[in-house]
Amino acid sequence: MGRPGDTTLTIVLYDLIRRGMMDTFLLSLTVLLAGGLFALLTCKLFSLMKAGYITITAVGCMIGLYAITGPLQGGEIATYSISWLHIFTLSFSIDPLSAFFLIPIFTVCPLAALYSFHYMNKADQRLRVGVNFFFSTLLIVGMALVATAENIISFALVWEIMSLSSFLLVIYDHHEKDTRKAGYIYFIFTQAGAMFILSSLALAYSYTGSFSFSAFAEIPANIKIIVFFLALVGFGSKAGMFPLHMWLPHAHPAAPSNISAIMSGVMIKMGIYGIFRFYAALDTTELVFGEAVLTFGMVSGVLGVVYALGKHDLKKLLAYHSVENIGIILIGCGIGMIGMAEGNMAMASFGFAGSLLHVLNHSIFKSLLFLGAGVVLQKTGIRHIDQLGGIIKRMPTTGSTFLTGSISISGLPPFNGFVSEFLIYYGAFHGLRLSGSSFVFTMLAILSLAIIGGLAAACFTKVVGIVFLGEPRTDMTANVQEAGMSMTIPMVILAASCLVIGIFPAPFIHTAFMALKSIKPLVPVGAEEIALVTGNLAMAARLFLAVFLFSMLLRKVLYLRKTISHKPTWGCGFTQPTARMQYSGTSYAMSVVDFFRPFVRVKTRYSGINRIFPGRTTYTTKVEDISEIALVDHLAIPFLYFLRKLRWIQHGHIQLYIGYIIVAIVALLLFV
């Protein structure tokens, strides 16, 4: 892309540098794929295979990170095209937005791979582990390509690679019935979602006649709305947007924890990427986009956290928290879109930037939490939080990193979750100057963020308090030991990043704003204002940390030469306490869940006390997802009823089946 007057040499050099970026990126993908193949080929030598795979994956991701440094600093957009089946062109490019979504891919995935060294420790399943590693590689490569796909064909192709490889990863424990069911649900959702995305792409193509995303801007305005909403359904189901989130609470508990970490931390963000990419490509600022995205965000956020409170399977609970965080991300995105529609650029910039930064932050703390949950699950074999307890004493590293992740996900300063939530708040408050419906929407957005923040803190005090603190409720929990180094190191790194982003937010906020360059109509706020906000935020976080350290010192001084003794917990006069008397997660959350009653169905079964000498009494409660009930009752069952009427077509006579084929061919020949 030489300017007039440039010598040929500069043009060539320029071209080389530009190509170089893309070549490095492709090199990293090649290295990653080589790692996957290596795992497949050497799975007989179990430890070597794992060590080799982890090293190669780490190297590949490192190269990938190097490749995106240019685009992240606003460098030239690099492109790569290849022709496929002679008629299609596959084309990939890295612009700042793509580069931003590549960060979590290239940072979280190698850590999850490292974690799998001790986590995948069953040597008798070595082939299956090798296959698992291969498909994880394919998933990483698929995600990286989704984030860089530049035209319809390449996008559809790599989207499917990503979806299918993740499906195969979910059904790792395919001999278990629950896992197969979860895999099936995931498969339906991911393919139905892909169907919506494909129909959106097809509709766009029918108007533009071009495969390129850049042609999207030429679609007529009313068709743009349909294209966007079709895509929103598809991407929403991938991201886990309420009410299309149902696969998350099934698939995450079923998948191995390193896979859950990648899927929840990174893969669902590809849905968010799709929403951003389509919004940028459609180049339109209709108010309805923002209002719809914001509404979905608020519903996902609030109900996600309420269901998380009601669920007591550790990984299921974390899965609902992904729904909640996707809600926060969508709220930021919606605030940004409303800002664009109203021409309020400060609102738009901070909304979008907060949303993007939350993508990165969530990928860090959510993978940390899933890895921590994986350790608990592997060591105790217990999923239900009411049977755990006191783990932090037995696993100090896992416990304290999980605590760090919990504070971060609750959006509390001075950790990273707060930084992105603050940016979204900041953008939303700018929107309060608007009038009419936009004002009401932004006001509701702020209130939802406040509710989400409070309930997330409630839920994570529950998780930390019931699982990691207190006394162990079962023998299994009482005898656990800390996990191996390869499992604790990734968690320590992730926990440290949570604090680092919280205290030094400047480069990360800057990067998020850089990524906004891909949204063309947006005129970001000035660099001074960003620097001011960032500086203040960093100051507040550091101030709090300083006051905290001061208080710690104060406490030390106050305890000089004091007698300290250890006694059992005060039982309020009761002399025979047992560990089973501790408050349970169920009772902890019940009053909150009850409060949201019409949106949450709570099933209670209580045998009652009805004789003078009561027998065994039982009490169980179960929180059911209303969207799941609605889907089964109002869609799946009527649909099945209808399909059952067509059963006579399947009768088992091969001659008639051949007859069907002939009739179909004849019909096609005649009419098409």
Next chain:
Amino acid sequence: METYISFAIAVLTAPLFPGIILKIKAFFAGKNGPPLLIKYYTLIKLLRKGSVYSTSTTFVFKLGPIVSFAAALTVLFFFPFAGLAPLLSFHGDVIVLFYIMGIGRFFTVIAALDTASPFEGMGAAREVFFSTLAEVTVFTVLILFYRINGSLSLNAYFTGEEPITLMGQSGALILLVIISMFMVLLAENSRVPVDDPATHLELTMIHEVMILDHSGPDLALIEMGAFLKLLFYSAFITQLIFPFTMLDGLASGVLFFGILSIVYVCVGITESIMARFRMDLVPKFILTSFALVFFAAILTMGVFQ
């Protein structure tokens, strides 16, 4: 310089004001009541003692008092006492402050759960639920203030040319804010009718039951944190009542602490003439405060444009 002095006075006198509440309650009960400086004596007594730790607890239990104290103290750095410019301030600081209080609460709660006591778990569950509801009221207040003068920091609310007060332009709305912030004050600082720290039954408490196992200097830190937090909310209401920027230096300071004492007297009167609510009525109480300010926020859509 005035700024530092006002901050120091506020922090040092924080334990004095709860003494007023006790005096008022004693007056209503027809008793003499404890001396006004009772809370100072309590703190000194606690600081002299050692501690007993439950064998169930971990480092989290010891972090609880530190974080809750640090959070309460940090918040006061940003508060413009008597209309004087605070030590620190920036656009958006209120959001940070309420979240910093959030982390204080987070650690109080997990420190309570660390003891493995069912009673403390019960208190913790109530605390997180009620404070979430109170947070919604607080953020609605912030929305309303942004609508009124477009600012997002305590400094900009209460100092400058046009502070947000009852005497100001939109005083009618501020009246609603004062009432609902008073309700939030009662809920967040575990006062009657939401919580009764003075009962003898752990089963019916919220905040007090969570700190049952803390003792000695740890308990002193928690108490001091609670005093600072109560001071923050009372001072917030005090600032809403009168525009202190109109007066200069000493006069505003005296008047500020005068009105502040009246707020504490009101807390005392409320405690004396009301009984604690049944637990299931508390959400309704807090949501009433939300309804009041939400109504005020909606009014800004039409009336003041």
